Amino acid sequence: MSAVTASATHAGPLRVLLQNRVVTLSIVVLGIFAIAAIFAPYLTPYQPNGLSMRERLLPPSSEHWAGTDELGRDIFTRLIYAGRVSLAVGLGVAALASVFGVVLGILAGFFSRLDPAISRLLDAMMAFPDVLLAIALLAAFGGSLLNLIIALAIVFTPRIARVVRASSLVVRELTYVEAARALGVSTPRILFHHVFRNITSPIIVQATFIFAAAMLSEAGLSFLGIGIDPSMPTWGVMISAGRQYIDTAGWLILFPGLAITICVVALQLTGDGLRDALDPRIRKSI
């Protein structure tokens, strides 16, 4: 019977991931967002901050696909430029939180003496509302794109750290780690080659969710006017600025709102798909 299950699991994670149509679609959508952000200058004839008082608050048309805002700026142009910032924030936060979280999580999971201190710290951070913590950190650091990314990364670190700690506790007990110790392999090498490399799957999954959560938080903070310089277009800034015109020119907030929603939903679905694809137990039953 073992032979049977073995051959059934040999479908790689990528194949399992792409077998799920919703996930495939989500990845395509994210790809489009990413391409739009990278090639922004080539996709639009307008400048994101190009004012035109004659073309204020125009509804969507063939010339301005998503209309214009109260200063006559092309909303579609601003959307794709804003996507650059939002995606950069999401990616930056996910990456940085992963680094912080992996370090803390492995230290806590592998060295029992450090565990109580690190775990208490993480619990304390988790007990704080995300947005409040971010606001407090930004107030301390001062608002800039980089500081926003750092602040949000700190906010989301416990999510990664807890997953990493739990996984390292499991891996630490596995025989191959003991084998490496018996061989006289150095502790840093054990941590990297034997522990870290075997817990990457849950980290990737969590990082995807943090990507989405960071984008949402950035939008929320920008909407509140905290964080990024308001002259830099982000989806949150656009919604915040457009909310006065919600009755007369709804497209001002409709399109950035849609962008956030689509992006976040696509990320969440991808995260779910990744979790299933990377979990050998679930993969076996597919």
Add this chain to the structure above:
Amino acid sequence: MEHPPLISVEGLSKRFPTRAGDVHALEDVNFSIPRGSIVGLVGESGSGKTTLGRCILRLVEPSEGRVMFDGQNILDLPPKELRALRRRMQIIFQDPFSSLNPRMRVRTIIEEGLIAHRLGGTSRERRDRVATLLEEVGLQADHMTRFAHEFSGGQRQRVGIARALAIEPEFIVADESVSALDVSVQAQILNLLLDLCEARNLTMLFIAHDLSVVEYLCDQVVVMYLGHVVENGSTALVHSQPAHPYTTALLSAAPVPDPFAGRDRNILKGEIPSPLSPPSGCVFHTRCPLMVEHCRQAVPELRAVGGRRVACHRAEDVLAMGPATGAAATL
């Protein structure tokens, strides 16, 4: 045994603190392993045999006692010297599935020790060495690019053996290394271990619960019960004339692959007591058919009786009764 032993375990104890109190995993364990010999360590689950193997390699820190390896106490060594000493002693594990890192190719797994001790030379030289090792353990050189999951249980165990041998240790702990294998694969691995021991003049501590394997493979045997060594001597002697009632029972309980063998055996009553609160006196007295009042009170010393060492107040009586009837007579 005119040569000094390679390993000598002296007064080794290990207690694991838990919320419910200390687990007495090992109590005052004494025995030695002569250079070039294979010593079997037998006991049931809860006997402490696995912990003992780990303590001897200092993968688990003992609470008390000494482990002398070639004249130096490895429990005193600072971390750096301990790491250097690890080159001389290795372990082969029971579970061929969890003992190999699933993300590593076989080559990386085997050369890890070489790199850690700066033994392998250039990458090319290491590659050649891995190839030779794979062939020595009965695999093929081109297996080195594969991952562990591409192998069967027996083949994985061979990879584990190659990993242990890569740094050319003198001493190997084989922790139930054939227990998880099917009998035909087990026979292949046992032959391989014997070949390697002879070819490389290895000293081995072979931990097992299967007495027939130990009888086949080992020169000496150490029988453990609830953290105590109860009997220790040459395999042939202990198996033919056990002097401890537990050894007698263990031998008699082992299923014999011969339908024509006699079946009038003594079956031990009850189960191994909790190591949280081991019995007073002789730890075996709760199950022992020969128990007398004295056994409840006095811990039996490990003493020489009839050519081996045994920890039983009534060892002489056990010997006198003979192995077949042994304890059964008084049941």
Add this chain to the structure above:
Amino acid sequence: MHTSSPPLAPPTLEVTALQTSFIYKRFSVKAVRDVSLRLERGKTLALVGESGSGKSVAALSLMGLLPPAGRIVGGQAVYRQADGTTHDLARLQRRQMRRLSGPDLAMIFQEPMTSLNPLLTVGDQIVEMLLTHERLSREAARKRTLDILRLVEIPAAERRIDDYPHQMSGGMRQRIVIAMALVCNPALLIADEPTTALDVTIQAQILDLMRRLQAELGMSILFITHDLGVVAEIAHQVAVMYAGEVVEQAEVGQLFSSPAHPYTQGLLSSIPHAMRKNPEEGRRARLNPIPGSVPPIHALPEGCTFRPRCPHSEQRCTLPVTLETAGPGHRTRCWKWEAVQWSTRH
């Protein structure tokens, strides 16, 4: 115990050419390709094989416990009740199967916790089992439960009856599972590696218990195991499986003394035994294992599946082999069984 009596009464269980496949979306795997067994009333038949031999799948097929992908695709498994009524276990609906299990069929597994509900006391579980199958008052059922717990030698049964499974040791739990299996007095007990997870002294207790209960209650036992030592201890008949097929079935003494299949022969010579040690040569004697390894189930060789590892193989072994009679109650799936038997004796 080991004398073979001529099979007068019809057997309790007769399996003929059973085939079980696992059917997935893209492919299917034949895990059991040809299993034929004959279990006499009141006897123990051991089904032996190494991992991947298909012995567990065969057992699950008989018990109607195959996982969703598993399907019996051929053959029959005729279970005969004491009154002569027969049921084909290979074709039973789940509901009919459930009615049979308890009073007719019972099972025990390697890991006792899989058969025990951790939230109920062991007593309640056995009482429930009784009440499902027999018309009894709760008090009577509890009394019967206490009796069966004493029968399986649970110490202080009147106290342990109200324990939860987690309060017991592995050996105790296996006794409880045996009690649960036997409380309705089944005619056929299927035991899948029931002692594999246990220590050797506890295994001896359980094997002894099963032997004694069989003598008292007269049930037939299909005992699945990989351990030839256990086989020699408990079986009257043995069937050896290799790569999804029964390759040999014989009375236990016959199988151990003159195996008529090279795989059986190889298994027996793989068992470590001190007698093979040869101290005079100064070098320990080696075992004589079967070379190579079991072929993957999706790439079996043509003809005899054991051919690539067989010391006796020759040209005609590439042709399909069937079970041949090698003596009274002795069947083997080998063209050259006479040569194989001769080689054992010499």
